[in-house]
Amino acid sequence: MSDIFKVACVQTNSLRDVAPSIEQAGDLIRQARDAGADFITTPECVNLMEPKGRQLREKISYQDDDECLKAFQALAKETGAWLLAGSLLIRIGDERAANRSFLIAPDGDIKAQYDKIHMFDVDLGNGEFYRESKLYEPGTSRVMADLPWGKLGMTICYDVRFPHLYRAHGHAGADFISVPAAFTRTTGKAHWHVLLRSRAIENGCFIFAPAQTGEHAEGRETYGHSLIIDPWGEVLADGGEETGFIIADIDVSKVAKARGKVPSLTHDRAFES
Numbered sequence: 001m002s003d004i005f006k007v008a009c010v011q012t013n014s015l016r017d018v019a020p021s022i023e024q025a026g027d028l029i030r031q032a033r034d035a036g037a038d039f040i041t042t043p044e045c046v047n048l049m050e051p052k053g054r055q056l057r058e059k060i061s062y063q064d065d066d067e068c069l070k071a072f073q074a075l076a077k078e079t080g081a082w083l084l085a086g087s088l089l090i091r092i093g094d095e096r097a098a099n100r101s102f103l104i105a106p107d108g109d110i111k112a113q114y115d116k117i118h119m120f121d122v123d124l125g126n127g128e129f130y131r132e133s134k135l136y137e138p139g140t141s142r143v144m145a146d147l148p149w150g151k152l153g154m155t156i157c158y159d160v161r162f163p164h165l166y167r168a169h170g171h172a173g174a175d176f177i178s179v180p181a182a183f184t185r186t187t188g189k190a191h192w193h194v195l196l197r198s199r200a201i202e203n204g205c206f207i208f209a210p211a212q213t214g215e216h217a218e219g220r221e222t223y224g225h226s227l228i229i230d231p232w233g234e235v236l237a238d239g240g241e242e243t244g245f246i247i248a249d250i251d252v253s254k255v256a257k258a259r260g261k262v263p264s265l266t267h268d269r270a271f272e273s
Contacts, residue, residue: 005149007176008037008247009210009226011239016050016217018059022071024243032245033079039147040245041084041210043226044099044157044182048089051218053135060091063100073108080106082147086180086210087116087156096137101154101180103145111146114154115139118162124186132158142168150175150252153205157181160195163202170203170265175255177205182212188223193235201233204259206250213241231258 010028014021025046032040047068050056063069068088076083085102092098099116117140119133142165143154153169153176160166160179169177177199183192200207206229213224226239228248237246259265 003252005038008032010042011226013214014049039082042086043210044087044180049216076104077108114143116156120158153177179209183223185221197233200229204231
């Protein structure tokens, strides 16, 4: 397998119901594959953006019955691409859900899954607040997966504010880290680019960050600007604010080059606090 491959980040405006959200994502996945993408990534909450807890509980399914997951597995088979279902909202009990990312191989098999560890419980002012912990069960494990071109560390959205998770991926040899997101417009304008570039630079790895964009139900707004970032912190592609996809060539040799120039992963030291 070549050390160079093409990655795409699909940027969606997911709706509050599953069927149209799947249709939108599926069309963009096919377009990305037609453009030559070998690995196609999609945003957080790609199966739906339903802001009301009760309605959300009624619309999501257990993993074995989830129609969106089945559709993504079929899309992987259809396109022959590696596919990241950035996150699907999956029922795990009568009142609880998981925010779960899936890595799917071209044969449709699920190769890895990761549950979002850090819950977005924030007050942003002007009445904008979020309480993910009311519905979602946080994950407890860091997940690394093998791609044909290297190792992928899996994260989701708010995780990006916890650099120790990314450092652990870096120490474990991650060449790429996925950060599917539904970043708010408020926090995105202030923090999105700088946080993602920092995680790439600190760990000398590629960042693949597919994002939700635009206005959603009940007035929620997401920032867009899906990003592909190289290990030196250079933005290779930025999705702006429209739905669609971005694509870039990934030269895996850049990981070793960046870590060779600034070998900070070998310089961590214990200290007293």
